[in-house]
Amino acid sequence: MVMKGKVQVDFLDGTPEKRLFLSIISDYDLTTGLCELIDNALDFWVRTGKKGKLAVDVDLDTQAQLITVTDDAGGVEVDDLRLLVAPGASGNDPTSEIIGIFGVGGKRASVALGRLVEIRTRAKTKTYQIDLDEEWTRSEDWNLAYYEVSPIPKGKTIVQVSKLRQQFSEDDIDGLKAHCSAVYARFIKDGVDLSLNGEILQPASFDNWAYPKEHPPVKTKTTLALGLPESVDVYLKAGLIHDRDAEGDNYGVYIYCNDRLISKELRNRDVGYYVTSEAGVPHPDASLCRVIVDFNGPAEQMPWNSSKSGISAAHPAFSLVRPKIIELTSHFSSLSRRLKYDWDNSVFPYRKGQITDLGAFHAKWNQRLNLPSLPRVRKLPIGDSIRTLNKTLIEKQPWVLGLVESVAAVDHLGKSRLHTQNRIKLIVLDSSFEIAMKEYIAKNPTLYPPHQYTDSQLQTIMSKRTLAIKEVRKHVDIPQSLIDKAQHYYGLRNKLIHERTTADVSDQVIEDYENVVRKILKKLFKVRFPAD
Ligand SMILES: Nc1ncnc2c1ncn2[C@@H]1O[C@H](COP(=O)(O)OP(=O)(O)OP(=O)(O)O)[C@@H](O)[C@H]1O
Numbered sequence: 153m154v155m156k157g158k159v160q161v162d163f164l165d166g167t168p169e170k171r172l173f174l175s176i177i178s179d180y181d182l183t184t185g186l187c188e189l190i191d192n193a194l195d196f197w198v199r200t201g202k203k204g205k206l207a208v209d210v211d212l213d214t215q216a217q218l219i220t221v222t223d224d225a226g227g228v229e230v231d232d233l234r235l236l237v238a239p240g241a242s243g244n245d246p247t248s249e250i251i252g253i254f255g256v257g258g259k260r261a262s263v264a265l266g267r268l269v270e271i272r273t274r275a276k277t278k279t280y281q282i283d284l285d286e287e288w289t290r291s292e293d294w295n296l297a298y299y300e301v302s303p304i305p306k307g308k309t310i311v312q313v314s315k316l317r318q319q320f321s322e323d324d325i326d327g328l329k330a331h332c333s334a335v336y337a338r339f340i341k342d343g344v345d346l347s348l349n350g351e352i353l354q355p356a357s358f359d360n361w362a363y364p365k366e367h368p369p370v371k372t373k374t375t376l377a378l379g380l381p382e383s384v385d386v387y388l389k390a391g392l393i394h395d396r397d398a399e400g401d402n403y404g405v406y407i408y409c410n411d412r413l414i415s416k417e418l419r420n421r422d423v424g425y426y427v428t429s430e431a432g433v434p435h436p437d438a439s440l441c442r443v444i445v446d447f448n449g450p451a452e453q454m455p456w457n458s459s460k461s462g463i464s465a466a467h468p469a470f471s472l473v474r475p476k477i478i479e480l481t482s483h484f485s486s487l488s489r490r491l492k493y494d495w496d497n498s499v500f501p502y503r504k505g506q507i508t509d510l511g512a513f514h515a516k517w518n519q520r521l522n523l524p525s526l527p528r529v530r531k532l533p534i535g536d537s538i539r540t541l542n543k544t545l546i547e548k549q550p551w552v553l554g555l556v557e558s559v560a561a562v563d564h565l566g567k568s569r570l571h572t573q574n575r576i577k578l579i580v581l582d583s584s585f586e587i588a589m590k591e592y593i594a595k596n597p598t599l600y601p602p603h604q605y606t607d608s609q610l611q612t613i614m615s616k617r618t619l620a621i622k623e624v625r626k627h628v629d630i631p632q633s634l635i636d637k638a639q640h641y642y643g644l645r646n647k648l649i650h651e652r653t654t655a656d657v658s659d660q661v662i663e664d665y666e667n668v669v670r671k672i673l674k675k676l677f678k679v680r681f682p683a684d
């Protein structure tokens with residue numbers, strides 16, 4: 153064919169090569185891979201009108217190192233069998249509200265999980281089987297044999313993966329259960345029985361809001377028209393939570409796309425963290441803030457990555473709502489911080505209430521949400537705040553109270569207008585240091601067995617500061633610089649008490665010694681102070 157300035161030479165062969173599999177299987181782990189297989193069963197159930205209940209059974213045999221995923225979503229018709237093996241082939245309509253869109257998930261996941269994948273499926277009377285083995289993934293022939301095999305129950309698809317590329321353990325299984333309970337919670341509630349090694353998974357939801365009196369959670373929504381006839385609906389909910397897990401860090405942003413959880417506990421710049429004027433650096437004080445975002449719309453418009461294991465922040469659907477997400481993380485992080493001394497009274501007890509509807513927002517107009525004003529920062533008296541911060545610690549180790557209150561007393565003296573307050577402060581700080589050493593040794597029978605550390609032995613140790621420090625340092629790593637400072641101020645205190653001339657105690661000395669004592673208390677007892 154001759155076109156102006158363009159002469160066709162021949163045709164190039166654009167058939168993909170099997171090496172393609174090498175690239176598409178990288179970055180896949182057990183969790184991502186299994187979820188792709190579960191996604192496919194869910195999609196087929198949704199696509200065929202959610203008729204009846206759907207059962208998806210995942211079986212992970214640690215002994216045999218065998219993965220089996222069985223579903224009764226309907227089975228694959230003989231004419232559609234190629235969809236299971238041809239990269240890019242999909243039976244899904246990209247404009248519908250489903251999960252599968254790229255046409256690679258199932259193949260990519262199965263091949264990534266193991267060197268042998270056997271798929272059996274039965275839509276009508278006949279049961280078919282295909283085997284994706286190394287011979288096929290390595291040869292340049294794309295044709296793959298399919299077989300008729302002895303029947304499995306009608307409507308079922310069974311994917312069995314063996315010769316695994318990565319071994320799994322019982323610990324992995326526990327992690328997977330928790331993951332799937334969260335990722336598929338909405339589907340489980342909607343009628344899917346998802347089981348893992350015979351255990352039916354319970355849905356794990358995150359809208360566990362607290363409803364503090366003037367600061368209940370809020371919701372807002374928008375509709376995004378991204379150039380296609382179908383639009384994307386976005387729902388945002390935000391507030392303080394009552395299910396804080398101090399170790400689990402279960403706060404931040406949670407994102408669902410078409411009801412599947414894509415990302416949870418997000419705390420990065422994309423959602424406003426690490427920017428001082430926004431949500432700030434993630435910190436326990438701000439850990440009651442949670443924002444849940446729901447994107448619903450055509451699969452091809454969802455802001456997920458290709459394995460649905462994370463968000464693509466540059467995607468227009470996400471970047472259009474990002475400012476609102478940030479407004480919400482900033483607001484509720486501040487609220488969490490401002491109420492931090494009073495969570496137990498003003499947040500956690502309020503478990504029921506109404507979510508305030510802020511109405512719809514327009515993603516392209518830069519209008520701020522109508523959020524209630526934040527409470528003024530209420531400074532609690534130091535004694536109260538120190539007790540609140542260390543509540544559980546004091547319950548477990550009551551002797552810590554005296555130590556932290558001594559430091560509080562030093563702060564309190566600062567407002568006393570006493571002319572000799574620094575002398576008193578020095579004595580209090582130094583005694584706190586000494587008592588901290590004693591409590592550490594006396595209240596730690598495993599490290600310091602009483603038959604070895606008898607009362608008289610303890611007295612001898614405590615009669616010499618260096619001995620006490622030496623004993624404690626056997627089990628706690630205290631930097632030499634801290635010890636040097638403590639010894640220096642101990643000398644100053646001795647001067648004050650024993651020598652003829654009265655030693656001068658400057659503000660700077662007190663500030664520095666207080667810092668030393670705080671650090672020691674943190675090291676020995678994990679005490680927290682309000683400014684931490
Ligand atoms: N368990 C199943 N039951 C019925 N059909 C299935 C099943 N698993 C896969 N399929 C069919 O195979 C197709 C290909 O699945 P695959 O996961 O590779 O791509 P996808 O789901 O369309 O897109 P994505 O790459 O985003 O997951 C599906 O679209 C579906 O038609």
Ligand SMILES: [Mg+2]
Binds near residue numbers: 191251256
């Ligand atoms: Mg898929």
